Amino acid sequence: MTKINSKIPNGPVSEKWLNYKAGCKLVNPSNKRKLDIIVVGTGLAGASAAASLSELGYKVKAFCYQDSPRRAHSIAAQGGINAAKNYQNDGDSVYRLFYDTVKGGDYRAREANVYRLAEVSNNIIDQCVAQGVPFARDYGGLLDNRSFGGAQVSRTFYARGQTGQQLLLGAYSALSRQVALGGVELFTRRDMLDVVLVDGKARGIIVRNLKTGEIEKHSAHAVVLATGGYGNVFYLSTNAMGSNISPAWQAYKKGAFFGNPCFTQIHPTCIPVHGTYQSKLTLMSESLRNDGRIWVPKNMEAVEKIRKKEINAQDIPEEERDYYLERRYPAFGNLVPRDVASRAAKERCDAGYGVNQEGLAVYLDFKDAINRLGKDVVEARYGNLFQMYEKIVDENPYQTPMMIYPAVHYTMGGVWVDYELMTSIPGLYCLGEANFSDHGANRLGASALMQGLADGYFVLPYTIGNYLASEIHTPRFKTDMPEFEKAAQDVNNRINTLMEIKGTQTVDSLHKKLGHIMWEYCGMARNEEGLKLGIKKIQDLKAEFWKDVKIPETTDIFNQELEKANRVADFIELGELMMRDALNRKESCGGHFREESQTEDGEAKRNDADFAYVAAWEYKGENAEPELHKEDLKFEVVELVTRNYK
Amino acid sequence: MNLTLKIWRQKDSKTKGNFETYQINDISPDCSFLEMLDQLNEKLISEQKDPVAFSRGDCGVSFDHDCREGICGMCGMFINGRAHGPDLGVTTCQLHMRKFKDGDTIVVEPWRAKPFPIIKDLVVDRTAFDKIIQAGGYVSVNTGGVPDANAIPVPKNRADEAMDAAACIGCGACVATCKNASAMLFVAAKVSQLALLPQGAVEAKERAIKMVRKMDELGFGNCTNTGACEVECPKEVSISHIARLNREFFLSVLSS
Numbered sequence: 001m002t003k004i005n006s007k008i009p010n011g012p013v014s015e016k017w018l019n020y021k022a023g024c025k026l027v028n029p030s031n032k033r034k035l036d037i038i039v040v041g042t043g044l045a046g047a048s049a050a051a052s053l054s055e056l057g058y059k060v061k062a063f064c065y066q067d068s069p070r071r072a073h074s075i076a077a078q079g080g081i082n083a084a085k086n087y088q089n090d091g092d093s094v095y096r097l098f099y100d101t102v103k104g105g106d107y108r109a110r111e112a113n114v115y116r117l118a119e120v121s122n123n124i125i126d127q128c129v130a131q132g133v134p135f136a137r138d139y140g141g142l143l144d145n146r147s148f149g150g151a152q153v154s155r156t157f158y159a160r161g162q163t164g165q166q167l168l169l170g171a172y173s174a175l176s177r178q179v180a181l182g183g184v185e186l187f188t189r190r191d192m193l194d195v196v197l198v199d200g201k202a203r204g205i206i207v208r209n210l211k212t213g214e215i216e217k218h219s220a221h222a223v224v225l226a227t228g229g230y231g232n233v234f235y236l237s238t239n240a241m242g243s244n245i246s247p248a249w250q251a252y253k254k255g256a257f258f259g260n261p262c263f264t265q266i267h268p269t270c271i272p273v274h275g276t277y278q279s280k281l282t283l284m285s286e287s288l289r290n291d292g293r294i295w296v297p298k299n300m301e302a303v304e305k306i307r308k309k310e311i312n313a314q315d316i317p318e319e320e321r322d323y324y325l326e327r328r329y330p331a332f333g334n335l336v337p338r339d340v341a342s343r344a345a346k347e348r349c350d351a352g353y354g355v356n357q358e359g360l361a362v363y364l365d366f367k368d369a370i371n372r373l374g375k376d377v378v379e380a381r382y383g384n385l386f387q388m389y390e391k392i393v394d395e396n397p398y399q400t401p402m403m404i405y406p407a408v409h410y411t412m413g414g415v416w417v418d419y420e421l422m423t424s425i426p427g428l429y430c431l432g433e434a435n436f437s438d439h440g441a442n443r444l445g446a447s448a449l450m451q452g453l454a455d456g457y458f459v460l461p462y463t464i465g466n467y468l469a470s471e472i473h474t475p476r477f478k479t480d481m482p483e484f485e486k487a488a489q490d491v492n493n494r495i496n497t498l499m500e501i502k503g504t505q506t507v508d509s510l511h512k513k514l515g516h517i518m519w520e521y522c523g524m525a526r527n528e529e530g531l532k533l534g535i536k537k538i539q540d541l542k543a544e545f546w547k548d549v550k551i552p553e554t555t556d557i558f559n560q561e562l563e564k565a566n567r568v569a570d571f572i573e574l575g576e577l578m579m580r581d582a583l584n585r586k587e588s589c590g591g592h593f594r595e596e597s598q599t600e601d602g603e604a605k606r607n608d609a610d611f612a613y614v615a616a617w618e619y620k621g622e623n624a625e626p627e628l629h630k631e632d633l634k635f636e637v638v639e640l641v642t643r644n645y646k
Numbered sequence: 647m648n649l650t651l652k653i654w655r656q657k658d659s660k661t662k663g664n665f666e667t668y669q670i671n672d673i674s675p676d677c678s679f680l681e682m683l684d685q686l687n688e689k690l691i692s693e694q695k696d697p698v699a700f701s702r703g704d705c706g707v708s709f710d711h712d713c714r715e716g717i718c719g720m721c722g723m724f725i726n727g728r729a730h731g732p733d734l735g736v737t738t739c740q741l742h743m744r745k746f747k748d749g750d751t752i753v754v755e756p757w758r759a760k761p762f763p764i765i766k767d768l769v770v771d772r773t774a775f776d777k778i779i780q781a782g783g784y785v786s787v788n789t790g791g792v793p794d795a796n797a798i799p800v801p802k803n804r805a806d807e808a809m810d811a812a813a814c815i816g817c818g819a820c821v822a823t824c825k826n827a828s829a830m831l832f833v834a835a836k837v838s839q840l841a842l843l844p845q846g847a848v849e850a851k852e853r854a855i856k857m858v859r860k861m862d863e864l865g866f867g868n869c870t871n872t873g874a875c876e877v878e879c880p881k882e883v884s885i886s887h888i889a890r891l892n893r894e895f896f897l898s899v900l901s902s
């Protein structure tokens with residue numbers, strides 16, 4: 001018997017959310033005051049949830065590892081946020097956004113969730129404007145839109161190249177208002193290190209105060225994780241240095257299923273790797289593909305001359321350039337979805353046409369856009385991105401085309417949740433990038449911001465009531481219960497074990513090793529042999545880590561090496577699960593490309609007969625293999641066809 | 647590149663700190679300032695003999711950082727006497743070593759301002775900024791029940807100016823640079839952003855007064871218009887926003 005119940009409401013897809021809201025239980029205002037909710041994470045998902053729940057009257061405790069909630073990695077999102085407003089009158093609708101998202105996700109997302117996401121997308125834009133988010137506007141004073149990959153309409157709202165920043169500051173302001181009103185208590189510089197279960201329900205968390213090293217216990221009636229993605233398992237990614245899997249991983253080890261861990265998004269337009277000291281990769285927003293054209297030289301001689309710096313990109317005449325996306329995908333051209341664009345870049349570079357020293361870069365060229373629109377217009381659209389590129393690479397992209405290469409960017413996989421965003425642990429919820437829910441095997445650009453805010457502002461505030469309505473008789477918890485003591489003791493033990501190792505390798509050097517293994521065997525292309533070898537290598541690395549990591553200083557102070565060690569220990573275990581999942585999924589879909597499953601012309605080949613399911617993994621103990629549960633995906637509205645962007 | 651680093655080391659807020667000198671060699675001009683510090687830390691930690699009985703000098707240098715692309719506002723240090731170092735319009739994480747010369751001596755210190763106590767080495771506590779925002783840096787709307795996003799047109803130039811102000815990343819460079827440790831540029835950026843938009847204009851006067859009072863209460867100094875903050879702001883937020891803040895503030899004082 002399957003242990004999976006996704007709780008999808010009855011009725012046609014367009015009425016499910018309505019039906020749900022009409023039927024879900026409510027908590028009356030005087031009872032809400034007696035209920036505590038812990039929200040871990042203050043990114044778009046966490047901040048919007050914490051603020052909205054507090055507005056409703058719940059008592060919220062909000063946690064983040066940075067010094068301020070405003071610094072969550074949502075801040076770094078550049079390009080924009082989708083909504084089905086159809087302000088451009090170009091044929092958009094809730095249905096079309098829903099359809100594009102399911103198709104873009106290569107038919108591995110839940111229809112019901114995605115439809116709800118598209119439905120509430122419009123409310124998000126209204127909400128953000130009301131908060132004072134300075135979205136871009138046209139000369140008539142109305143909101144402007146741009147296009148993003150995987151869509152043929154302009155539905156992306158943006159605030160220059162800083163959309164995530166502006167949306168997050170909006171949510172942060174709503175959160176700050178609730179802090180002032182006393183509904184939210186903030187706990188910054190806290191690292192969540194365990195989730196506490198009492199009688200099978202999530203009742204609290206254990207955190208380490210990063211400033212003092214103190215281990216703290218916090219209790220609540222429900223716990224919400226909104227802790228972001230796990231791209232840093234690859235060491236190099238576009239994520240913030242502190243982005244981590246730990247809260248989700250502890251939930252997994254306590255019984256929450258982990259959904260589709262191998263679904264990773266490799267973003268096609270990032271600044272290429274440039275040295276062994278490199279600590280992170282910088283994204284160049286997808287919006288650049290609106291006006292930039294991607295190419296490599298057609299001829300090998302030109303490539304060699306470029307690498308030797310004998311000629312510049314500008315010297316290569318038009319007819320000797322291979323605009324390979326326009327060539328292969330004439331209908332979508334440079335705006336194909338990310339997975340397709342990334343693989344096409346890899347294909348050209350593998351064939352030897354990469355244009356930097358390492359042979360791992362392609363051009364993103366604005367020459368035509370500058371000729372067509374003028375430098376001023378290009379600067380108004382992308383000025384800050386061009387500036388960022390120039391600061392890093394020391395080249396002027398108005399004159400020389402940018403050099404870009406794919407990089408790890410986003411994780412579609414995450415903690416498995418049902419329609420209510422509840423994990424398989426009662427009372428434990430998961431929102432935003434940390435859950436697996438809406439993007440299938442590939443996320444479309446500008447849809448993560450939409451999902452984070454949808455989850456936090458408009459979904460969880462309803463669904464959590466349905467659970468808490470039956471908790472109104474549960475009095476506030478004390479943290480001196482044995483369950484809390486035990487969890488805190490476990491955390492202390494683990495930290496002490498780490499400190500006692502006193503080995504020879506730094507945390508970063510071990511993290512880099514993990515990154516190499518992941519990129520090599522579980523990166524843009526995967527195969528059975530490699531994955532099996534990868535699993536072995538990760539197991540060895542785990543042993544090496546627990547034998548030889550070196551963490552200086554003590555536990556009772558601000559200790560950044562200890563923080564990192566806690567995270568890397570979890571990343572190593574996650575890496576193994578990702579490989580197992582990739583090994584199990586013997587099909588290519590979205591960001592997951594199995595070399596054994598491709599068409600003659602190298603396009604990904606999906607296998608709907610055998611793999612139209614969510615892989616939900618259950619932890620079975622330290623040395624046991626995890627158990628796979630399958631949530632079959634039923635497509636009632638969208639017809640499963642091969643994605644075609646040609 | 648080979649460099650000499652003089653870095654402020656301090657165990658915690660209670661202990662006195664001091665400068666330590668380090669030599670670091672073979673640094674690529676293409677790496678960022680923080681990646682240079684990463685390399686120093688790797689070296690210090692690897693060479694450290696006894697991981698417990700350490701002296702401040704031989705364990706890794708603590709510094710705040712997260713996004714490493716100039717947007718989260720987490721990083722920030724005084725480099726050769728300037729907030730975020732010698733380059734204009736960048737945060738410390740975006741500063742590249744090509745801005746220095748082989749053989750340079752580089753002095754690295756934390757933000758120094760009374761409202762930002764030092765936590766350790768180069769890490770300071772900036773929660774005072776959150777408190778200022780909590781005092782009024784928002785539009786008082788709840789989730790749901792708001793009008794359609796296009797119901798109120800906003801002239802493009804006003805929206806653009808609001809965006810210029812909203813670009814503030816809350817790093818604290820303005821405070822650290824100001825001889826009075828004033829947070830006026832930080833406060834002005836928020837007040838100005840919201841005052842420029844019809845959604846925020848309703849509470850503009852009240853907001854200005856609440857935020858300025860909070861700033862004073864938290865021990866930030868007064869603004870004496872030296873303009874140093876604008877020069878060092880990595881997001882180039884203009885002091886013209888301080889003029890707008892003053893206007894809102896005086897209107898508010900007059901009307902109350």
Ligand SMILES: Cc1cc2nc3c(=O)[nH]c(=O)nc-3n(C[C@H](O)[C@H](O)[C@H](O)COP(=O)(O)OP(=O)(O)OC[C@H]3O[C@@H](n4cnc5c(N)ncnc54)[C@H](O)[C@@H]3O)c2cc1C
Pocket residue numbers: 040041042043044045046063064065066069071072073074075076077078079080081082163164190191192193226227228229238239240243244246247283409410431432433434445446447448449450452
């Ligand atoms: C460079 C970049 C550009 C992007 N651009 C776009 C875009 O244009 N459009 C789009 O739609 N999406 C974009 N994305 C994706 C999108 O930004 C993210 O998926 C989304 O913002 C994630 O939001 P979140 O709230 O789920 O998590 P985050 O914003 O990552 O927040 C995570 C929170 O959890 C907290 N946390 C994490 N671990 C712990 C722990 N152990 N203990 C305590 N707290 C913890 C953190 O402190 C933080 O507050 C981009 C992503 C990147 C990296």
Ligand code: FES
Pocket residue numbers: 710711712713714715716717718719720721722737738739740
């Ligand atoms: S680390 Fe985020 S701004 Fe420098």
